[in-house]
Amino acid sequence: MHKKILLLGSGELGKELVISLKRLGQTVIATDSYAGAPAMQVADEFEVIDMLNGNDLDTVVAKHQPDLIVPEIEAIRTERFYDYEKQGMQVVPSAKAANFTMNRKLIRDLASKELGLRTAKYFYATTFEEFTAAVKETGLPCVVKPLMSSSGKGQSVLKNEADQQTVFEYAINNSRGDIKEVIIEEFISFHTEITLLTVTQKNGKTLFCPPIGHRQERGDYQESWQPVAISAKDYNDACEMAEKVTTALTGAGLWGVEFFLTDKGVYFSELSPRPHDTGMVTLAGTQNLSEFELHARTILGLPIPEIKLERAGASAVVLADKTLEQFAITGVEKALEQNNTDIRVFGKPTTRPFRRMAVALTYGSVDADVNELRAKAKLAADKISIQ
Numbered sequence: 001m002h003k004k005i006l007l008l009g010s011g012e013l014g015k016e017l018v019i020s021l022k023r024l025g026q027t028v029i030a031t032d033s034y035a036g037a038p039a040m041q042v043a044d045e046f047e048v049i050d051m052l053n054g055n056d057l058d059t060v061v062a063k064h065q066p067d068l069i070v071p072e073i074e075a076i077r078t079e080r081f082y083d084y085e086k087q088g089m090q091v092v093p094s095a096k097a098a099n100f101t102m103n104r105k106l107i108r109d110l111a112s113k114e115l116g117l118r119t120a121k122y123f124y125a126t127t128f129e130e131f132t133a134a135v136k137e138t139g140l141p142c143v144v145k146p147l148m149s150s151s152g153k154g155q156s157v158l159k160n161e162a163d164q165q166t167v168f169e170y171a172i173n174n175s176r177g178d179i180k181e182v183i184i185e186e187f188i189s190f191h192t193e194i195t196l197l198t199v200t201q202k203n204g205k206t207l208f209c210p211p212i213g214h215r216q217e218r219g220d221y222q223e224s225w226q227p228v229a230i231s232a233k234d235y236n237d238a239c240e241m242a243e244k245v246t247t248a249l250t251g252a253g254l255w256g257v258e259f260f261l262t263d264k265g266v267y268f269s270e271l272s273p274r275p276h277d278t279g280m281v282t283l284a285g286t287q288n289l290s291e292f293e294l295h296a297r298t299i300l301g302l303p304i305p306e307i308k309l310e311r312a313g314a315s316a317v318v319l320a321d322k323t324l325e326q327f328a329i330t331g332v333e334k335a336l337e338q339n340n341t342d343i344r345v346f347g348k349p350t351t352r353p354f355r356r357m358a359v360a361l362t363y364g365s366v367d368a369d370v371n372e373l374r375a376k377a378k379l380a381a382d383k384i385s386i387q
Helices: 012-023 054-064 078-086 095-101 104-114 128-138 161-173 232-249 277-284 291-299 370-382
Strands: 004-008 027-032 045-048 068-071 122-125 142-146 156-158 182-186 192-200 212-217 220-226 253-262 265-272 312-319 341-345 356-364
Touching: 004 012, 004 054, 012 027, 012 277, 012 291, 027 054, 045 054, 054 078, 068 078, 078 095, 095 104, 095 232, 104 122, 104 182, 104 232, 104 265, 122 128, 128 142, 128 161, 128 182, 142 161, 156 161, 161 182, 192 232, 192 277, 192 291, 212 277, 220 277, 220 370, 232 253, 232 265, 253 277, 253 291, 277 291, 277 312, 277 341, 277 356, 312 370, 341 370, 356 370
Parallel strands: 004 027, 004 068, 027 045
Antiparallel strands: 122 182, 142 156, 142 182, 192 212, 192 253, 212 220, 220 312, 253 265, 312 356, 341 356
16 A cells, blocks of 8 residues: 655645655655745655646656656646556546646536536636627626636736726736636625535545635635535535536545535535645644545545544634745744644745745634634734744
């Protein structure tokens, strides 16, 4: 039960996954575009390459001959994955899943047109003329995103016609990879955004974690909490949609499936074929297995007898506000003066505005007031500064 695993993308989520895999006796090679990435600090080996360069990617795969290839970010030459599968390597969850979910056009068309999931009305645009025509169809406000991006980069809400050029250029200029196209979505009036962590197994039924509530700014998560208030009908509808889309994408692994909860029911939003940033709340011990432990077990084909909620928890991010090559993270001791509080410092070597550098975690009993836990997590995060 020993595998060599090539991790593509080595951020904070990858770091926690490596820790879980190492606890299960695996060998991990962490890969990213810069040295000193968080997952590299805990992996057996590391590689620094441009993962959008197919030749560089092929070279690293040929060098290490991994049993499993595990993507952790979007900006990868994912079409190469099909060839790696033909060579007998396991791509997590699958080459199809990685290719579809790295491109918002593929996944949205699959969800809406092929599977009939309930989604916002949407259009695509590669030119400003196409963009303005799409905005007329969706109406204002509307949400604009690059087809390929991560952590909310390039995403914004267009509220005024006068801002169309600025919003379009922001999305185009923040596109990752070769694709210079945007998606324009109808703005859904929702009361809660949730992540439904979904586990598809090699041998066994699809499992669902207790839903996680989250709040975003600039398209990027700021805080999350588990459990979240949700009706039985909305939960069942979300589970049904999550199972449909993950089954269609194929493969074993943990998925972060995002939904909007509205007064009219549940809308499918997006999904990631890997641990989700909002799922960092599970590091507070909210579940019997964190999302990283679940992903590690699943991709290795290990059994997961059950997933259960063990306590309530909340997370709040710590963001940098400037670009720094040399810095110190201070205030951790102040944050930890609160009971039932933990801090995870990611270990990123440089900062930039709005870059996630750490997360504050709080927890309480299963029936604890999550709003109180959210306030407590935010208080802990606010005590930490980057100087």
